Amino acid sequence: MVATLDAPGLQSHAPSVTSSTTEQFSGLLAKGLGRAHLVLKAGPPSAATKHALISACLANVAYDRQIEDSRATYLHELVKLAGITERAAAVLIQSLNDVNADEDAIAQRWELAGLLAGEGVAGIRDAMSPALEQLAAHWAGEPGNADPPREPARQLVLHGGLSGALFAVAQLGRVAVAHSSFWDTGQILDEARSVIGPELVAALADARREDPNVDAYLRAVEADTAASADAATRREEHQRARQRMSALPWSEAQRLIEHEVRGTGHSGMRWSQWGARAPLDELEAAARALVELPREDLELLRPYLCVFGRRAFPLDPQPIIELLDDPREKVAWFAANALAQTTHPTVRAAALRMADAGPLRERAPDLLAANWQPGDGQVIERLLRNEQDAHRIHTIGLGLKKIAERQLSADLVSALLIGYERTPCSECRGALVEALQRLEALPGRLRAECRWDARSETRALVAAET
Helix, strand or coil: CCCCCCCCCCCCCCCCCCCCCCCHHHHHHHHCCCCHHHHHHHHHHHHHHHHHHHHHCCCCCCCCCCCCCHHHHHHHHHHHCCCCCHHHHHHHHHHCCCCCCCCHHHHHHHHHHHHCCCCCCCCCHHHHHHHHHHHHHHHHCCCCCCCCHHHHHHHHEECCCCCCCCHHHHHHHHHHCCCCCCCCHHHHHHHHHHHHCCCCHHHHHHHHHHHHHHHHHHHHHHHHHHHHHHHHHHHHHHHHHHHHCCCCCHHHHHHHHHHHHHHCCCCCCCHHHHHHCCHHHHHHHHHHHHHCCCCCHHHHHHHHHHHCCCCCCCCCHHHHHHHHHHHCCCCCHHHHHHCCCCCCCHHHHHHHHHHHCCHHHHHHHHHHCCCCCCCHHHHHHHHHHHHCCCCHHHHHHHHHHHHHHHCCCHHHHHHHHHHHHHHCHHHHHHHHHHHHHHHCCCCCHHHHHHCCCHHHHHHHHHHHCC
């Protein structure tokens, strides 16, 4: 049975691969672990395991879809290894026009379909055009939906040649006609030019004159290109404004904070940029203002805490420690951010109390990073073993990553191995693998499965060893 370290008393950190229950196999797929590949390689998959794999193909289950790699290549490899290519293709064909799927699921399905089409699997290319047409009709008729997923159009460009590219552009143009706020960066056109060649330019010019949908799409791309130039100018101005803000004395920063947050609901997180660069005497003035601020003044309390999000609190940290139990929105979290930069015996003691029973127990590793002592790895191990909430496990893993960056030592190995097993995030898992490599403590069995991890950077880490 594949161990997942969900039981606090589990001993093994590098489980062997023999067989897997369906629930466990689904868990491997959800995390993007390469162990799923080794499970399938170890023996013929059961019908339930095949079903779990098909289900994973239809739903993007990545923990953080914004930062994690696409799972399409990972799932494509597993589908082939499980011997269910034809079955997966049939299911994907039926799902390509599913207007009720979320945009991440749509993108994954179409990318998987494209990989199968590239292998010559029958039926997929023929299904793409009518499926995209149905999706575009839905997006055009849906109120407020001006930003449909681009992956279906991209796949038609890759696998439909010139006619497919023109059709894809026209379908996105239908959405542009229906929604004046439609925008497009032109990446699909760039890819089409690289795939099809210069003949695309002339074909688009002809199609634009004849088809208002093509014209609408191209105008959206042209508008976005102009807007991108304006955005670059705004970014430069924003950078200059940040630099000016960083040079302000505390008295002026204090006045601007109050103007910014009073009655607006803003939490003032950007003021960590001021604190990161402020001279020590100005930072101390901000610290005194925070200590003296009435605790009921939530509007100012949060941005004052944010000032120390990147810089150690220069006074006695006890007033900040007392905010770790504050029930108001973001106060305790911002207090933990400030304390995470501070090396002090009372901060260390607070971190240990949090790890034992605190409402913010998942933030204890952040506070320990600057207050580390030999043997603290056991604290992190206990947190990782006992926590059941995926979001808290992820936060603990992020704290462990910070510790490994600052305090990497052999007594972290066990915690790193447990973190590898338990974190739901493939991005964090890759960082823990890198830390284990630096300690020369990555077990051979984990190295073998990292070669098939959902995250390409993790695969590259172990590939570089050989």
